[in-house]
Amino acid sequence: MTRSVTAIGWLLGVGVVSWLAVTATVSPTLNPELFWGMAAPLVATVATWIAAARTHGAAPERLAGVMMTGFALKAVFFGVYVVVMLRVMMLRPVPFVVSFTAYFITLYAMEALLLRRLLRS
16 A cells, blocks of 8 residues: 555656646746646546556456556547647647646656556565
8 A cells, every 4th residue: 555655646746746847947828738738647647556556456367457448448538638628628739738748658657667566566
């Protein structure tokens, strides 16, 4: 359990602290696009980590199935999310897409490292 809390803390810390740092140092005018670009990847990686850690603790043999189901759900979620952010909320496309892409890559790379560590334990 402590390992899961630490992993979630790292994911949240990297997301929120980097968002605050960029907002404070680069330009507050990048918001709300920067925030919304960070929000979905952050929520998705935290949710995936919780599901993976619980599954690994209860039935490690089910982890691959849970991860594949999560992948399919996230593919649909991210598609809908991007459309809603750009068409309904009418965010500026370039800052949103840059933020979304940067956070997606960074947070999923972190999650991959955390999963590797979990599977080695």
